[in-house]
Amino acid sequence: MKNISRLRYFIYLSLLIIGGCTTGKKALQKGDYDASVEKSVSRLQNSPKNSEAMEVLKTAYDLALKDHLRKIDEAKMSNDLFRWESIMYDYQKINQLADEINSCPACLAIVPNPSKYITELAESKYNAAGARYNSGLGYLREKTRQTAKKAYYEFEKTLNLQPNYKDAKAKMEDAYWAAVTRVVVQPIIVNSSLYKLSADYFQQQIDQYIAKYTRNRFVIFYSEEQATNQKIVPDQVLSLNFDDFVVGQTYVKERVEKLKRDSVVIGETRTKRPVYGTVKATLSIFEKNISSSGLLDMSITDWKTRKLLRQQKFPGTYIWCDSWASFQGDERALSKEQLIMTRRKETLPPPPSALFLEFTKPIYNQLVDDIGYYYANY
Structure with a gap:
């Protein structure tokens, strides 16, 4: 089996080598004169005495040169405003073919003086x-x-x-x-000293995004302060305001489970033999959820006409969770996980400012995605 695999590999490799050593004859037959010249040059660089490649090169180069010069003459007579780019391309191809032939000593014996159009190329450019x-x-x-x-x-x-x-x-x-479209982004106003630091941080995140925005070179964002300092007259104004937000809605749920476990050693006889019985306990599981949420309104307005161009609302929610438990009865009725839960104490929740910041994170992601989408091709 190994010999068969090696044979197949050898045949495959041989086919690749044969395919890579083409003389350009097939390309010539298909009318692809440039490719035919390139392939015959490549073959003659590796095999300078290859008679078929010599024949192909002579015919293909003559046809390629005539084809490009014909296209140049036709383009010069056309009314196309950008015809000189087509002419330039054909001169570039002629010069490229000449460079390839000049890099191959065997090829120069077939085409001693390949044509180059340096001045004509410069003029066409x-x-x-x-x-x-x-x-x-x-x-x-x-x-x-x-x-x-x-x-x-x-x-x-x-x-x-x-x-x-x-x-x-x-x-x-x-x-x-x-x-350029100049967009001034107005700051978010939160009328609460309790959440001021968090709101400022949220604003900083937005300011950083607009400062680094590069998705569309023809859109420039300015903060309100930048616009004032630079005396920018905006084309559009992007306003952000919280329609509503609620921080710290608390929900506590208690679940009571009656537990029992059979075949537990509850003592021993006088002869030191274990006595088995059933143990019971009442497990109380407490779950506390503190929900914080808000709805951000984004509106984009044309500065001159005051026309509303776009309005979107972005919701955000964050739920902080805690759980603990207590029991009455025999602790042997509890599983290992339940026992660990009873040893856990109620945790203090994060401060309101941190809860505010958490619910703004999904809002921020939606906001920058929408801004990026709206202005991508503006």
Whole structure:
């Protein structure tokens, strides 16, 4: 069985090697001239005298070059605003094929002087950048937030094509600030000194979230203090208020169980033989639940029109639990777990401020998820 497995492995490995050493003939037959050149070059780098790869390279390169030049001529005659990007791509492919052939001594014997279009590529890049730049200017002139976003991306593409093209960097900055939505987040007001520290901590968590928000580059959140200091005129105002909250609702439940256990040694005879009998006990189990809950209202309003854009309510609940027990009767009637419970004392609950903080945790998670969802593609 081992020999058969080894044979299968050898056959599989041989097929992989054979497949990896293709001359590019199949790609040539399918009309994929670029791939055919790349594969024949690869084969000649490993096997410089491979006659089939030599033949394929000569034919495939000639066809690939003619195909790219044809596409370039067609693109130049088209009315496509972004035709120069297509032209640039074809010049890049021609130059890439030339570089591959130049890296293979055996290939240079077949194609001695592969064509390279350095100047033409540079010109097409410059023209492509100009087309994107002009497109960005057109979008920017429309003076809407959505078209400003489009302008931003057009100027970004301009700079990717031509890093120092005219004033594209400054125009991109202008487009960005025209596209940004400025959201001022109003602080939560809790009119109770008992919960002030907890409410402040909850507010700090929200402030940290909005300060680190990066999901959408075109949305910037400001605290009310930041907006005042920086003299920001908001586009939207996000308000957070507790509709209601209750802290420390206490519920205590007692459950009584009658217990008995048979065949327990309850004594011994004069002859020291054990005496078996039934033992009984009454077990009282106490369960205390302290419930705290609240409902946070979030509303997003357009600053100029005062129109309500979104309103959501987020509930949160936290239940603190404690349990203990007592018994009367014979402790041998109790199980090990029941006996441990009777030795447990009633625990003091957390202070109200801590209970307040606990019920806000699920509210916070819902809140940031909703904010992230709403502004993700804004």
